[in-house]
Amino acid sequence: MAISYLLSALLALALFIYLLVALFFPEKF
Incomplete structure (x- = not known):
């Protein structure tokens, strides 16, 4: 089905x- x-x-x-x-801004995690 197209929706899935x-x-x-x-x-x-x-x-x-x-x-x-997460790779470029690790300080946010």
């Missing part, structure tokens, strides 16, 4: 952005 595929892609993108922020 879009949701999983959005979740993966959010996780990727979170890891980038």
